[in-house]
Amino acid sequence: MGVQHYLFVSAVLASLGVIAMVSRRNAVSILMGIELILNAAALNFVAFGRYGRETAATPWLSGQIFGIFTIVLAAAEAAIALAIIIAIYHARANINADELQELRQ
Amino acid sequence: MQAADFFFYLFAALTIVPAIVVVFSRNLLYAAFSLLFTLSGVAALYALMGADFLAITQVLVYIGGILILILFGVMFTQRVYDVRAEAASFNRRRAMLIGIVVFATLWGTARSVPWPVGPPRALAPTTAGIGDLLLSRFLLPFEVVSVLLLVVLIGVVLVGKKEVEE
Numbered sequence: 001m002g003v004q005h006y007l008f009v010s011a012v013l014a015s016l017g018v019i020a021m022v023s024r025r026n027a028v029s030i031l032m033g034i035e036l037i038l039n040a041a042a043l044n045f046v047a048f049g050r051y052g053r054e055t056a057a058t059p060w061l062s063g064q065i066f067g068i069f070t071i072v073l074a075a076a077e078a079a080i081a082l083a084i085i086i087a088i089y090h091a092r093a094n095i096n097a098d099e100l101q102e103l104r105q
Numbered sequence: 106m107q108a109a110d111f112f113f114y115l116f117a118a119l120t121i122v123p124a125i126v127v128v129f130s131r132n133l134l135y136a137a138f139s140l141l142f143t144l145s146g147v148a149a150l151y152a153l154m155g156a157d158f159l160a161i162t163q164v165l166v167y168i169g170g171i172l173i174l175i176l177f178g179v180m181f182t183q184r185v186y187d188v189r190a191e192a193a194s195f196n197r198r199r200a201m202l203i204g205i206v207v208f209a210t211l212w213g214t215a216r217s218v219p220w221p222v223g224p225p226r227a228l229a230p231t232t233a234g235i236g237d238l239l240l241s242r243f244l245l246p247f248e249v250v251s252v253l254l255l256v257v258l259i260g261v262v263l264v265g266k267k268e269v270e271e
Contacts, residue, residue: 001113001153003222007215009117009150013124013143015208020128023200028178032127032140035171039147042159050154053223060226061234064156065243068235071159071166072250076257078171082178083265089182 006047013040027085027095034081035074042070112153120146137172137179144168155228158235 013036020033049063089095123142130136144167151160239247 001109003220004215005113005117006150006154008212009120011208011211011215012121013147014211015204016121016124016128018207019200019204022203023128023197026133026183028175028182029133029136031178032136032175035140035167035175036124036127036143039144039167043147043150046151046154046156046159048220050156050226051220051222053221059234059238059242060223061231061238062243064159064231064235065238067151067156067159068162068239069246069250071162072254075166075171076253078174079257079261080264082174083261085178086181086265095182 003047003051006043006051010040010043010047013037013043025096025098027081027088027097030097031078031081031085035078038070038074038077042067042074045070109153113150116146116149116153118146119143120150133179133183137176140175141168141172144172155226156231158232 017033017036017040020036021030024030024033045063045066047063049060049066052060052063054060085095088100092100094100120143123139123146126139127136127143130139144163148160148163148167151157151163
């Protein structure tokens with residue numbers, strides 16, 4: 001198993017996430033696509049950390065630390081996004097992304 | 106080495122196949138539950154790479170936290186039991202095109218660049234090393250993330266609370 005096997009899995013996950021972000025209209029589904037992309041990014045960090053070359057400036061565990069930060073940011077992002085979705089649902093009873101266009105004039 | 110290969114392909118399939126369901130399923134609940142398998146597959150891949158602490162963190166934070174939040178989001182905002190909780194898609198053909206272009210770019214780069222490869226590393230517990238690094242070299246990002254989490258905590262309460270009628 002080399003780094004490229006993991007890069008393949010991560011590329012598939014990232015492009016599936018992009019498809020979900022572009023094609024879904026429910027805001028929660030778009031959020032799921034974003035989670036897929038963030039998972040792909042964290043997987044890349046860990047794979048490069050494990051198989052890449054270590055230098056004095058970048059110990060190999062840095063990859064896993066970046067993965068942890070990615071997970072933390074994903075948690076923060078999911079919490080904020082769902083709060084916004086619930087708030088919009090209270091106001092509009094609808095969270096379809098193509099019907100929320102008050103800001104478009 | 107054979108066993109590691111077998112488990113890699115098993116976990117990769119466990120990650121990718123449910124992810125396809127997440128993206129293309131018409132039922133939003135099925136998509137949310139498929140996300141469970143995708144996230145578990147990624148955790149298993151972390152474990153396969155020897156990132157034990159990260160695998161546990163993935164299970165705790167993603168499956169125990171984010172997935173529950175997403176399920177709450179689905180169930181609060183869809184009438185799951187009356188109407189079919191339908192996740193209609195639009196622009197499907199264009200989205201497929203964009204996805205294929207993104208995949209070709211990513212995989213083409215990953216395959217053609219000669220990544221610098223280090224010596225193979227033994228599987229060893231990583232928790233102590235991660236703790237040392239977080240409190241020495243990565244102390245500033247660690248503190249910034251702590252402040253960010255506090256801001257998120259307050260912001261979520263402010264955004265999500267129901268407006269009180271005057």
